[in-house]
Structure formats: structure tokens, C-alpha cells
Amino acid sequence: MLVLSSVWFVLGILIGALANAARLRPASWDRHGRLLMLGVGALAALLGGWLGVLLLERAVATAMALWVAVLGITLPWLVTREWFKAKGIAPGK
């Protein structure tokens, strides 16, 4: 499981980097925002992978890690965007 967890961790970091490239970082994460995105991606991927093993099976755990990681890094962006919208403030201002 250590090898598999490492794979999920690296996968999460890559997805975090991709999210940085896609500018999905919440505007409020100014300081160390990029690093935070990588961390959130890695944690979400680990969570997804372990959930995959517990709920489904090991063979599909990596696929689960993939979509949970994408969801994990997208969620803060979506939430803050909606929050700013509700407050009537343009994100990043």
C-alpha cells in the first residue's frame, strides 16, 4: 500500500500543478497559494485512493484518487467564487 499511496500522492501533486496552470487557485490564497494547491491535490488524491480501497476495491482506487483529487482542488475555487458572487464582490478584489 505504501507504493500505491506514493503513486496517489504524486498524482495529487501533478493535479495540483495542473490546477495552478488552470488558475483554479482561490483569490484569497495569496501567500503560498501555489504550494497550498499542490498540498490540497496530494491530500485529496490520498483520501480518494483510500476511500477507493475501503468502499470499492484496490484495482479501481487509483481511478477514484484521480477524480477525488480533481474535485478536491476545484472545490475551494468554486466555493470562494460563489461566496464572492453572493457578496457582490469580484473575486480577487
Added chain:
Amino acid sequence: MANQMHKDMKQAPPVFISGKAAKTRFQRTRMLGRAAARVLLVLLFAAGLYLSVVPAGRADLRTTLILPALLSASEPPALTPADESVRHTQLIIPAPAGGVYLDVYAPTTPTPLVPGVRGGVVIVPGVGDNRAVPQLVNLATSLAHAGLVVMTMTTPTLIDNSMSAQDSDGVVQAFETLAHWPGVSANRIGLIGTSGGGPLVCFAAADPRIRDQVAFVALFGSYYNATSLLRAFGHRAFMVNGHLQPWQPDPYPKQVLADTIAGTLPSLESTLLQNAFAPNGKPLTAADLAQLSPSAVAAYHLLSGDEPDQVDANIAALSPQMHALLDQLSINRVVDKIRAPVYLLHDRSDPSIPITESREFAAALARIHHPYDLAEFGIFSHVLVRSGLDIGQLLSDGPHLFQVLSNILYVGS
């Protein structure tokens, strides 16, 4: 020189315009990169969701994990971290026709929390003791690595190179044992029969005790009608589109048929017939044939293929017991009682059982509108993967095998 520099500086405005253009181009590239990254994230999300949550996707993923192991006849080490670790156990369960020997390959990880996720397969790997055949062990282990509980089974009759319809009771018992295996969902268990295991699997799939629970039936290199099989042995040919196509069967299926038919004969005749088709057996002499009954002589000629023009007469000369045995061992007697979808796989140039048997089975299923799929391959020799396959063969048969395997695994996903 100074004048020249002054002149250059005077030409600054065009440089300023090209800088603005470069900035615009840079911004456009950044926007494109951002859009590409977002599209890639959406694709990764969709792919991950499909492969883990949707049953068809899980089946595709499992097939992707299993197929390389199946085609290379060995497990590729690169997939090992994603695989379930597997425990192999052996069991013997009592059955009316003798004990049933089970080899169970099961994932060692705890049962998934989502109920009914773990499927199972009972494999009847043909006649003979095939429990240690590397390709069977590899298949069972690969399926177990992909999360299935796999049970391969055999019986004393099969180990003794013979066949008996009563052994289907052993398949039912194996199925019921697997249905009570921790974590296995009873309605996600399929039956796979290779070669002579195919009919036993079909008889079990038609058995009222389990026929509503069987998720799928897959037959690989199996026969449909024992009499038409014997006819092909007698002709040393089989019929394709109204034409006889020459065919030379391997010695082993002849030995199995001889041993099976010999059960209907008195002891002396039985021994003579069995010895004639045993490994290193010699053809019977005129004196030997004189000791046999007309039905035993007819059976001998059908199996030895030395009277290809007398096949119909020899079939007619078989004893009522032999006819009854052949009928008992034929799938056509139960075809309308099978409820599960049937998948038929066959080697195009199978040297043990002609491909026409699977085609005949498929035609019968089509007539009764039963769900089925027939796949013909060139990468197998009977039921084993050929060695030294070239890339062309793999590319032509690989996608078809993927599709069939995915369909089979979908039922258990």
C-alpha cells in the same frame, strides 16, 4: 556611430508596437494554456469517475489490468502495486459423484464496504488434472488481483480423463460455496468452462437450484453436441458452408472420448478401446476388433477416423447406451433452460474441438433469442495462448478479446 545610434533610437516606435503584440501573444498563449489545463482536468475527472464508479468503466479497468497478463501468459510486474494481494487455498467438498476439488484464489484485502462489489467466478478447466497448468493459474491469479474471487474446480472423473454429466452437480456445489464466500455477492458469480468443462458449466447454469443466480456463462473451446463432435472425429473434417473442411484432431480429445464411451462397455471391450487411444496406444488389429461388439467397433472407427465414408452408418451402429451418454453430455438438451447470457470463445483452428461446435451453439442461442456473443480468435491453440505471437496477431485479436472480456467482467462489476 553616434548618429547611427540616434537614428536607431528614432526608430523606437515600431519596436514599441511589436512589444505590445508580443504581450498580446503572451496573454493569448496563457489563456490557451489555462483553457487546456481546465479541459485536461475535466477529462481526468470524467475518466476517473467512469473507471471507478460506473460498472462498465470498472469492467474496462479490470480488463485493462487482466488482458496483458492473459496475452503474455504471465503477470506484468508494472501492475503489481495496483493489484490486490491474493491468497490461494485448496478445499475438497463432498459430492454425490465423488469429491469436488477446489482451488480458491481470493483477494486478501478486507471486503469492500459497498455491498455486492466483489464478484466471483467458478472455472471448470476441462478434462484432466489442469490445476497446476501455468496459464490457468495465471488467469485465476490475474482475475483475483483485479478483485474477483476465483474458484477453479475439478472432479475425480475429470482427473481420470473422462466425462460425466453428474459432475455438473459438483459445479452447482462449487457455485453455492462461492456464493457463501465472505464478501462475494451471490448474484455476481459467473461460470467459465474451457474445453470439456463447457458442458458441465452449462448443465449447472440450467440447474433450477442456481440458474436464476448465475451472472454469466463463458465457454472457451467447448463443444455443443457430443454426437456431432464424434461425427467430426469420424470424418476427420467438419462442415463449413456446405463444404467439408479437413481437420486432424489432437490425440488427447480422442482419448477422453474413448475413456468416456468405454464406460458403457463390458470390461474387456472397455480396456481394448481405452488402450487403443491411450498415450502410446496402438491401433487395434483385426483380431482385436473381432473381440468387440458391433457398437464398440463403430465407436473405434469413429474415433480412429479410418472409415470417413461410413460415419453415418457407424453413428447408427452405436448402442442405445452410447447414444444416451452422448445425449446426456450434449448442451443442446439444456440450451433453453439457461438464463444467464452466454459468451462463446473459440480458436479458429482448434485442434481439439472444431470451431463449428461453438457456431452451432451460437445458432441455437440465436434461434431462441437468448443473449450471447461468439468470438473467434487466432491467438490461441485450443484454450492456451500461442507462444511467439507477433504484433499483427495481437492487434487483430486483442481488441476483440478486450471487448468480450469486458462484457464478461461487466456482469460481475
